[in-house]
Amino acid sequence: MVKNNYEFFVVSGKVSKGYDSNGLADPYVKMGYISKKTGKTEYFLKTKVCKSTLLPEFQHKQVQELETDDIEKVVIEMYDHDLIGKNDFIGKTTLEGNSLTCLTKEGTLIRYHLFNENDKESIGQSTANVYLGMSKKD
Numbered sequence: 001m002v003k004n005n006y007e008f009f010v011v012s013g014k015v016s017k018g019y020d021s022n023g024l025a026d027p028y029v030k031m032g033y034i035s036k037k038t039g040k041t042e043y044f045l046k047t048k049v050c051k052s053t054l055l056p057e058f059q060h061k062q063v064q065e066l067e068t069d070d071i072e073k074v075v076i077e078m079y080d081h082d083l084i085g086k087n088d089f090i091g092k093t094t095l096e097g098n099s100l101t102c103l104t105k106e107g108t109l110i111r112y113h114l115f116n117e118n119d120k121e122s123i124g125q126s127t128a129n130v131y132l133g134m135s136k137k138d
Contacts (some may be wrong), residue, residue, distance in 0.1 A: 001067055001070050002067065002068050002086040003066065003067050003068070004065070004066060004068055004100075004101075004136060004137075005063055005064070005065050005136070006063070006064055006065075006066060006100060006135065006136055006138070007061065007062070007063050007064075007101065007107070007133075007134070007135045007137050008031060008045055008060075008061070008062050008063075008064060008132065008133070008134055008135060009060070009061045009062075009109075009130075009132065009133035009134070010029050010031075010045070010058040010059075010060040010061075010130060010132055011058065011059065011109070011130075011131040011132065011133060012055070012056060012057050012058060012059075012130070012131050013029065013055070013056045013058065013060040013078065013128060013129060013130040013131065014029065014044065014054065014055055014056075014128060014129050015027050015053075015054045015055075015056070015073075015078070015080075015090060015127075016054075016116050016125075016126065016127050016128060017054075017079070017122075017127075018054065018085060019073070019080035019088045019090065020046050020052075020080065020082075022052060023040070023100075023112065024052045024053055025048065025052075025053065025054060025059050025088075025090070026049050026051050026052055026053075026080055026081040026082070027049070027053070027056045027078055027079065027080055027081070027094075027128070028046065028047050028048065028049045028050070028056075028058075028078070028079055028081055029044065029045075029046070029047045029058060029077065029078050029130055030043050030045065030046050030047075030074055030075075030076075030077045030124060031044060031045040031046075031059070031075065031077075032044055032045070032074075032075045032077075033066070033070075033071040033072070033073065033074050033075060033097065034071070034073045034075060034094075034097075035071070036069075036070050036071070036072045036073065036097075037056045037070055038089070039064045039072075040084055041074060041075055044064050044066070045060070045062050045116055047060040048060065049081040049127065058110075058130075060084065062075060063137055064131075066100065068100055068101055071097035071100060073094045073095065073096060073097055074094065074095040074096075074097060074099060074100065075094050075137070076092060076093050076095070076114065076130060076132065077080035077089070077090075077091070077092040077114070078090040078091055078092070078114050078128045079087070080087075080129060089114060089116060089118070090112030090114065090127055090128045091115050091119075091127035091128045092114055092115065092116075093112050093113060093114050093115065097103055100134070100136075103134055103135055103136040104136060104137065105135055105136055105138070107133055107134055107135025107136070108131040108133065108135070108138060109131065109132070110131070110132060110133075111129050112129060112130050112131075112132055113126040113128075113129050113133050114126060114127055114128040114129060114130065115127060118125050
């Protein structure tokens with residue numbers, strides 16, 4: 001069992017359309033991984049909700065210890081927070097599990113495009129994107 005510490009920095013994002021009646025959204029990001037053992041998504045990060053915007057500034061930094069041997073895929077998801085009812089799914093992307101083992105102390109800052117396969121209006125198009133930094137810690 002190999003455990004390593006990783007730093008995740010969810011910087012900002014962009015939502016392609018409004019999900020609320022005011023034409024904006026209340027987005028937040030969740031990160032997790034699909035476990036090789038259980039096949040389930042185990043979430044380890046959730047940003048704050050950025051209210052009434054299509055250009056959220058999350059500025060969320062978190063160090064997380066992860067058992068890299070158990071990671072099938074890394075999952076990045078964005079939702080629109082709703083006060084009543086279920087939160088709206090905006091989009092997601094997945095990375096291969098070994099993408100974490102390739103990280104260095106210097107890390108990366110990449111814009112990830114998120115997709116929503118259930119949104120018939122945006123099939124094949126990015127529904128959102130998120131700027132995410134990741135690095136390996138000692």
